[in-house]
Amino acid sequence: MKAAVLTGAREPLVIEDITIDEPLAGEALVKVIAAxxxxxxxxxxxxxxxxxxxxxxxxxxxxVVERVGAGVTNVAPGDRVILGFVQPCGHCSFCDSGRPSLCQTPSATRPADQPARTRADGSAVTAMTNVGGFAEYSITPAVGLVKVPDDISLDIAALVGCSVMTGYGAVVNTAGVEPGTTVAVIGAGGVGLNIIQAARLAGAEKIIAVDMVEHKLATAKQFGATDLVNAGEGDPVREVQQLTGGGADYAFEAIGLKATSEQAYNMVGRGGTAVIVGMVPPMDQISISGMIWMQEKTLKGSFYGSARFHTDMPRILNLYRQKKLDLDSLVTRRYELGQINEAFDALRNGEVSRSVLTIGQE
Ligand SMILES: [Zn+2]
Ligand SMILES: [Zn+2]
Incomplete structure (x- = not known):
């Protein structure tokens, strides 16, 4: 099969011929339609x-599930599926307490001593999060698969596998945004737009989108932002404080930077909650005021929207069907697998909300 392979940091992706194994017990071989x-x-x-x-x-x-290994009962060949990028075990303390996105049971994903399931010239090729979806096929633990009804296209369903679940879940699961509250969102990209529309759905009174790119702010308005702040023109923290009369109830960081994480914390007022959704570099230290105790502010992380996959993803698909979540407008461009480096250039340059690669046909 063809796959886009990353050979090193800061290298362009290379389309290569890759050997993929048959699914072992608990695994499924999935024909990738969209990523x-x-x-x-x-x-x-x-x-x-x-x-x-x-x-x-x-x-x-x-x-679409092509073949399954022994013992797989939750999906069958022909099923249309979202590939969750966490594959929860279902019985550890995180899974058992309703936090499956935090599951780290190795057997639930793939034992470290098990060989890679994809190879080039006999050498192992690793797959991101046991999915590795920039390829014609993926071999993945079947517990991570969520079925998609026939009336929903798979290029839309693909988005639910990360950006929609991450954004919606950050609002609904991680933060628990309540009706009538004020919300600031830093970064109006694929995840930020889903935070904005989930906040609208949750009944937030004021939703302030913060970005440095004008056309992204315009898109944010279309998704439900009530106020727009261009962070390139002045101090976004002061602007949010002014718009909310002292600080928002909730702020979400959807870029992945130390500076914007600190801004998110400073944008919330007394008793407020700042949620870090972006992938801040692991060695960065986020600084916050020692006054956190007196202000009763909360700073928390949100991974994969604190997803409960088999509850949340079907719910999101239903909300899309009812036109309460707009997933169609998220897709700015479509590319083929061979154009993947162009798609990343467009993302780097801030040209798109989301690009989708159309890889296979159903
Ligand atoms: Zn678990
Ligand atoms: Zn993602």
Missing amino acids: GVCHSDLHFIEGTYPARYPHILGHEVAG
Whole structure:
């Protein structure tokens, strides 16, 4: 099969012929139909986060189950699925307490001693989050698969695999935004737009989008932002404080930088909650005021929207069907697998909300 392979940090992706195994017990072989091009992939390309090279990126993916290994009962060949990029075990303390996105049971994903399931010239090629979706096929633990109804296209479903779940979940699960509250969102890209529309759905009274790119702010308005702040023209923290009369109830950081994380914290008022959704580089230290105790402010992280995959993803698809979440307008461009480097250039240059790679046909 063809796959886009990352051979090292800051290298362009290379389309290569890759050997993929048959699914073992608990695994499924999925024909990839569509894969979103996410900022998280870009972090690995740019070396902000480490990868084991050669590496197949792509974690926002939907496809059709081709074959399953022994013992797989939750999906069958022909099922249309979203590939969750966490594959929860279902029985550890995180899974058991309703936080499956934090599951780290190795057997739930793939034992470290098990060989890579994809190879080039006999050598291992690793797959991002056991998905590796920038390829014609993915071999993944079946527990990570969520079925998609026939009336929903797989290029839209793919987005639910990362950006929609991450943004919606940050609002609904991690923060628990209540009706009538004020919300600031830093970064109006693929994840930020979903934070904005989920905040609208949750009944936030004021939703302030903060970005430095005018056309992204215009898109943010279309998704439900009530106020727009261009962070390139003045101090966004002061502007949010002024717009909210002292600070927002909630602020979300959807870029992945130390500076904007600190801004998010400073944008919330007394009793407020700042949620870091972006992939801040692992060695960066976020500084906040020692006055946190007196102001009763909360700073928390949100990974994968604190997802409960088999509850949240079908819910999101229903909300899309009811036109309460707009997923169609998220897709700015479509590319083929061979154009993947162009798709990343467009993401780097801030030209797109989301690009989707159309890889296979159903
Ligand atoms: Zn992503
Ligand atoms: Zn678990």
